[in-house]
Amino acid sequence: MRAFIGIGLPPECRRAIAEAVFPLRAKRPAVSWTSEPNLHVTLKFLGQIPPERVDEIGSLLAETARGFGPFEFSVEGPGGFPALRAPRVLWIGIREPLELVGKLHENMENALSGAGFPREERRFHPHITVGRVRDRLPPGWWEEYAKALSGKSFGVVGVSSFQLYESRLSPGGAAYCVLRDVPLLREPANPGREEKGK
Ligand code: 2AM
Numbered sequence: 001m002r003a004f005i006g007i008g009l010p011p012e013c014r015r016a017i018a019e020a021v022f023p024l025r026a027k028r029p030a031v032s033w034t035s036e037p038n039l040h041v042t043l044k045f046l047g048q049i050p051p052e053r054v055d056e057i058g059s060l061l062a063e064t065a066r067g068f069g070p071f072e073f074s075v076e077g078p079g080g081f082p083a084l085r086a087p088r089v090l091w092i093g094i095r096e097p098l099e100l101v102g103k104l105h106e107n108m109e110n111a112l113s114g115a116g117f118p119r120e121e122r123r124f125h126p127h128i129t130v131g132r133v134r135d136r137l138p139p140g141w142w143e144e145y146a147k148a149l150s151g152k153s154f155g156v157v158g159v160s161s162f163q164l165y166e167s168r169l170s171p172g173g174a175a176y177c178v179l180r181d182v183p184l185l186r187e188p189a190n191p192g193r194e195e196k197g198k
Contacts, residue, residue, distance in 0.1 A: 002167045002169065006040040006163060010155070014036050029133075029138055032131060043108055058180040064110075065107075065182050067187070068100060068184045069185070070160040071158075078150060090133065092128045093127055093128075094127070102124060161184060162181075163182065165178055
């Protein structure tokens with residue numbers, strides 16, 4: 001099965017993104033737009049995994065989540081990979097000053113590389129992919145894209161867990177299904193000592 005780890009977004013945030021993106025479709029640029037239910041932040045793409053490894057990966061992910069309590073990020077700002085002026089991937093950014101998403105990702109890379117999943121070579125830049133460019137865009141179209149999404153907030157997202165997803169590909173597009181929901185629970189570093197100190 002094809003799998004990845006990500007942070008799902010609440011319906012109101014996905015709705016706000018879909019509403020902002022919808023008018024951009026009018027000029028019919030050659031872009032595959034992400035469907036509203038599929039909007040998410042990817043933490044790590046795993047690719048093909050044997051279904052019998054889901055439990056093991058779930059346990060590793062629970063380990064990587066240790067020490068992280070729930071946190072928030074705001075969803076704002078248009079971007080593009082490799083560049084906004086010549087994008088192949090269109091995305092919306094997240095803002096979170098403590099960079100906890102990056103730290104979670106780093107923990108995940110460390111734990112999963114030990115289990116045989118290769119590290120991502122590219123620098124991690126958390127984002128929400130809204131579209132993938134399939135062919136040449138109309139000249140200057142990127143400016144319209146940037147203008148339509150700049151200066152808008154798509155909400156503040158409270159993150160209390162992240163998810164291991166299966167991605168089922170079909171001609172109609174990908175369908176994501178949650179295999180494991182991994183809670184962020186801040187545990188005391190040394191619960192025994194804390195008790196004694198009381
Ligand atoms: P992205 O959209 O954040 O770039 C589920 O398929 C997610 O895994 C996608 O949204 C994509 O993340 C990421 N993904 C898919 N194929 C990938 C690949 N070959 N390498 C790295 N990430 C990939």
